[in-house]
Amino acid sequence: MSSAMDDRSRLMLPADHPLFRVRPLALGAGAIGLAVSLAGALIDTTQFFQSYLFGFLFWFGIAMGSLALLMIYHVTGGAWGSVIRRSLESAVRTIPVLAVLFIPVVVGLQSLYEWADAAKVAHDPLLQHKSVYLNVPFFIGRAVLYFVVWTLLAVFLSRWSEAQENGEPRAIGWLENLSRGGLVALGLTFTFAAVDWAMSLEPHWYSTLYGVLVMGGCLLSAMAFMIQVTALLTKNGPLSGVVQPMQFHDLGKLMFAFVMLWAYFSLSQLLIIWSGNLPEETPWYLKRMSGGWEYLGLCLILFHFALPFVILLSRDIKRNARLIATVALFILCVRVLEVYWLITPAFSPHHARVHWLDVTAWLGVGGVWLWAFTGGLRGRALIVWNDPSLPAAGGHA
Amino acid sequence: MSAPARDLGPIIGPGHTFETVTDKIAAVVLSETRKGWMLGFGISFVLLTIFLQCVAVLFVRGIGIWGINIPVGWGFDIINFVWWIGIGHAGTLISAILLLFRQTWRTSINRFAEAMTLFAVACAGLYPILHLGRPWLFYWLLPYPNAMGMWPNFRSPLMWDVFAVSTYATVSALFWFVGLIPDLATLRDRSTSKVGRIIYGILAMGWRGSARHWNRYETAYLLLAGLSTPLVVSVHSVVSFDFAVGIIPGWHATIFPPYFVAGAIYAGFAMVLTLTIPLRRYYGLEDFITMRHINYMARVMLATGLVVAYGYMMEIFMAWYSGNPYESFMVKNRLTGPYKTLYAALILTNVIIPQLLWFQRVRTNIPLLFAVAMSINVGMWLERYVIIVVSLHRDFLPSSWGMYAGTIFDYGTFIGTIGLFLTLLFLFIRLLPMISIFEMRTLLPEAKVKEKHA
Numbered sequence: 001m002s003s004a005m006d007d008r009s010r011l012m013l014p015a016d017h018p019l020f021r022v023r024p025l026a027l028g029a030g031a032i033g034l035a036v037s038l039a040g041a042l043i044d045t046t047q048f049f050q051s052y053l054f055g056f057l058f059w060f061g062i063a064m065g066s067l068a069l070l071m072i073y074h075v076t077g078g079a080w081g082s083v084i085r086r087s088l089e090s091a092v093r094t095i096p097v098l099a100v101l102f103i104p105v106v107v108g109l110q111s112l113y114e115w116a117d118a119a120k121v122a123h124d125p126l127l128q129h130k131s132v133y134l135n136v137p138f139f140i141g142r143a144v145l146y147f148v149v150w151t152l153l154a155v156f157l158s159r160w161s162e163a164q165e166n167g168e169p170r171a172i173g174w175l176e177n178l179s180r181g182g183l184v185a186l187g188l189t190f191t192f193a194a195v196d197w198a199m200s201l202e203p204h205w206y207s208t209l210y211g212v213l214v215m216g217g218c219l220l221s222a223m224a225f226m227i228q229v230t231a232l233l234t235k236n237g238p239l240s241g242v243v244q245p246m247q248f249h250d251l252g253k254l255m256f257a258f259v260m261l262w263a264y265f266s267l268s269q270l271l272i273i274w275s276g277n278l279p280e281e282t283p284w285y286l287k288r289m290s291g292g293w294e295y296l297g298l299c300l301i302l303f304h305f306a307l308p309f310v311i312l313l314s315r316d317i318k319r320n321a322r323l324i325a326t327v328a329l330f331i332l333c334v335r336v337l338e339v340y341w342l343i344t345p346a347f348s349p350h351h352a353r354v355h356w357l358d359v360t361a362w363l364g365v366g367g368v369w370l371w372a373f374t375g376g377l378r379g380r381a382l383i384v385w386n387d388p389s390l391p392a393a394g395g396h397a
Numbered sequence: 398m399s400a401p402a403r404d405l406g407p408i409i410g411p412g413h414t415f416e417t418v419t420d421k422i423a424a425v426v427l428s429e430t431r432k433g434w435m436l437g438f439g440i441s442f443v444l445l446t447i448f449l450q451c452v453a454v455l456f457v458r459g460i461g462i463w464g465i466n467i468p469v470g471w472g473f474d475i476i477n478f479v480w481w482i483g484i485g486h487a488g489t490l491i492s493a494i495l496l497l498f499r500q501t502w503r504t505s506i507n508r509f510a511e512a513m514t515l516f517a518v519a520c521a522g523l524y525p526i527l528h529l530g531r532p533w534l535f536y537w538l539l540p541y542p543n544a545m546g547m548w549p550n551f552r553s554p555l556m557w558d559v560f561a562v563s564t565y566a567t568v569s570a571l572f573w574f575v576g577l578i579p580d581l582a583t584l585r586d587r588s589t590s591k592v593g594r595i596i597y598g599i600l601a602m603g604w605r606g607s608a609r610h611w612n613r614y615e616t617a618y619l620l621l622a623g624l625s626t627p628l629v630v631s632v633h634s635v636v637s638f639d640f641a642v643g644i645i646p647g648w649h650a651t652i653f654p655p656y657f658v659a660g661a662i663y664a665g666f667a668m669v670l671t672l673t674i675p676l677r678r679y680y681g682l683e684d685f686i687t688m689r690h691i692n693y694m695a696r697v698m699l700a701t702g703l704v705v706a707y708g709y710m711m712e713i714f715m716a717w718y719s720g721n722p723y724e725s726f727m728v729k730n731r732l733t734g735p736y737k738t739l740y741a742a743l744i745l746t747n748v749i750i751p752q753l754l755w756f757q758r759v760r761t762n763i764p765l766l767f768a769v770a771m772s773i774n775v776g777m778w779l780e781r782y783v784i785i786v787v788s789l790h791r792d793f794l795p796s797s798w799g800m801y802a803g804t805i806f807d808y809g810t811f812i813g814t815i816g817l818f819l820t821l822l823f824l825f826i827r828l829l830p831m832i833s834i835f836e837m838r839t840l841l842p843e844a845k846v847k848e849k850h851a
Contacts, residue, residue, distance in 0.1 A: 208712060
């Protein structure tokens with residue numbers, strides 16, 4: 001028993017691990033970023049909200065992708081999930097923090113969303129039609145509902161995971177059943193959150209694929225982030241020797257799959273809208289294909305799809321922790337561009353631009369989020385002690 | 398899917414050795430023909446003759462014998478094309494994607510599912526060709542330099558279909574055949590008839606089972622799996638483009654590609670279950686296709702079925718949200734128009750009944766599961782009927798509205814392709830090992846040589 005305890009503590013993250021040492025730094029960067037952004041709000045309130053929404057949605061996407069991956073793991077099992085499970089749980093536990101970070105979006109509804117502006121709605125029959133759904137109280141009510149659902153999922157996924165760690169044999173079954181229903185609930189809530197928060201920035205436009213497309217991007221963000229974290233924990237942390245090239249290979253394959261999935265969804269939407277060429281659908285792309293935005297779009301084709309696709313074909317790269325982590329970091333950077341391309345042209349159509357507030361708001365939300373994320377890694381063995389697929393995580397070939 | 402929660406039983410029954418596995422599977426091919434097989438093959442062949450009769454009449458009289466007319470220019474032919482090609486997708490998913498993700502449970506069903514893919518694609522491929530009107534000129538579909546100076550329209554998804562489906566058929570056939578080679582050699586060695594030895598010998602391509610053969614085999618198989626994987630998604634996406642790139646409400650929806658792919662896998666697994674449940678019983682293969690396989694397949698069906706239901710929901714929500722009167726009319730017409738019974742039946746068979754799969758008791762109750770799979774087979778056919786016919790029959794101009802119903806030739810051709818499918822399947826079961834013998838042997842406790850590919 002005592003040797004078991006030793007093993008368990010060896011799998012914990014030591015207090016002097018780089019991930020913990022950057023915590024104060026992250027919090028500092030977050031605080032400064034948010035403070036500077038708030039100061040910027042005094043100069044240009046509208047710009048502040050626009051930049052903030054972009055920053056929020058990027059980090060929010062990692063947490064949402066992690067929630068989806070964690071529940072997929074509980075339903076399907078697999079060695080890939082055993083090694084990133086703790087990091088996924090940490091990311092999921094940031095959801096209450098994200099709920100707090102969402103408050104500025106609510107405050108800025110009137111400057112962000114056309115449909116929240118009564119004067120504009122009065123002259124727009126289409127917005128009047130949609131006002132049954134797109135109105136301020138209902139929007140806020142839905143956002144509260146989404147966060148309640150996600151927080152409940154996060155709470156029980158964490159609680160029962162701890163129960164499993166403490167030897168409760170039924171916990172695995174609880175987690176599995178919760179995740180089955182949870183995936184359905186997430187699918188629905190996330191879709192409508194994507195419609196509410198991002199798609200309704202351009203309230204005349206619609207696409208049935210939108211929720212799926214955004215979820216595909218979130219899965220990629222989450223997987224890239226997890227590979228990065230796992231590589232850090234393996235390089236000079238408790239997972240060294242535990243996470244084998246095999247596991248990086250699996251994670252890399254999944255990241256590869258998500259790269260292709262994102263490209264597949266993006267191409268499907270583009271091709272269908274382009275060929276239909278309907279005036280109610282094309283403006284979304286027209287805004288994003290002129291005034292400089294087209295170069296960003298081209299960047300996405302090249303660096304969000306083509307380059308990672310070619311690189312990730314290589315088996316050797318996927319099995320090398322350092323190389324796959326580099327690719328993951330690169331993908332995370334391109335993910336930032338993709339979220340920017342999704343959001344910002346709604347505010348600045350036909351005219352590409354970057355505002356310094358975009359940077360500070362992104363940093364601000366990100367710093368706080370990373371601080372919350374790393375906090376979740378404290379005091380827990382990084383590999384689930386009595387996970388039944390653990391032998392697979394150790395030596396499965 | 399090494400499901401963490403419950404022990405679902407083994408993926409191979411207890412007490413088997415290399416020899417019993419080989420005996421049991423090869424016996425289906427090498428023993429005397431059984432009466433039940435003759436009966437099944439006979440019925441299938443009768444159905445196939447219905448197909449031949451319908452096609453003969455079609456060639457003589459033209460496609461006027463079908464129910465299609467303006468405004469419904471696409472009817473049974475396209476419904477059945479999409480239905481059949483969707484069914485094929487489960488085979489490719491099982492053989493390629495599950496292989497890449499090292500899901501060993503695929504082993505006992507992959508051969509069979511791949512054969513099903515090939516036969517389903519064959520049935521599917523017939524329909525567009527029959528629909529051509531002058532099917533003997535089918536090669537005009539291909540882009541080749543010709544004296545007429547005419548090229549197919551490269552912007553048309555119907556053109557992409559030609560490439561997608563022919564690639565699919567080719568790669569699936571290759572994949573299936575390469576996977577068969579070691580087993581063909583086993584049959585060659587075990588066959589007691591001279592003709593059998595010669596035919597299986599030729600097909601085995603000189604396989605002797607040396608280490609070098611196995612090494613090359615593993616590489617080739619893995620590469621083919623990699624090539625097949627995109628096909629799981631691409632083929633049905635292109636099929637969905639047949640509809641989605643047009644601007645007809647009910648067809649023009651960006652969610653179509655992933656939603657069609659999910660529907661294809663859904664339908665495919667339903668068909669695999671429909672076929673394996675009676676087969677494993679009749680040939681006593683319960684030790685190889687265990688409850689665990691059945692349970693996993695039911696879970697895949699549930700998951701993909703939920704994606705399909707999500708697609709229905711998004712179509713309805715966005716039709717309202719768009720504020721587009723044509724879109725909302727399309728939904729209203731589906732729900733309350735002249736075909737509303739079909740739509741209700743679609744929701745019942747494809748969305749409501751499959752929710753039973755949430756329960757472990759249903760997933761392990763063979764008769765009930767069979768009934769659910771049949772319900773999905775019907776539901777996926779109704780889905781294509783609703784998408785194609787109901788979207789077309791009332792278009793933008795009320796003066797050109799009309800109704801559609803299949804004629805006896807439409808139904809005859811459909812039943813006929815079921816006959817073609819079953820006939821090919823019965824021949825396959827009788828002539829080739831329906832479960833991969835050598836891969837099953839790797840699952841035995843004796844074979845602790847783990848597959849190490851990637």
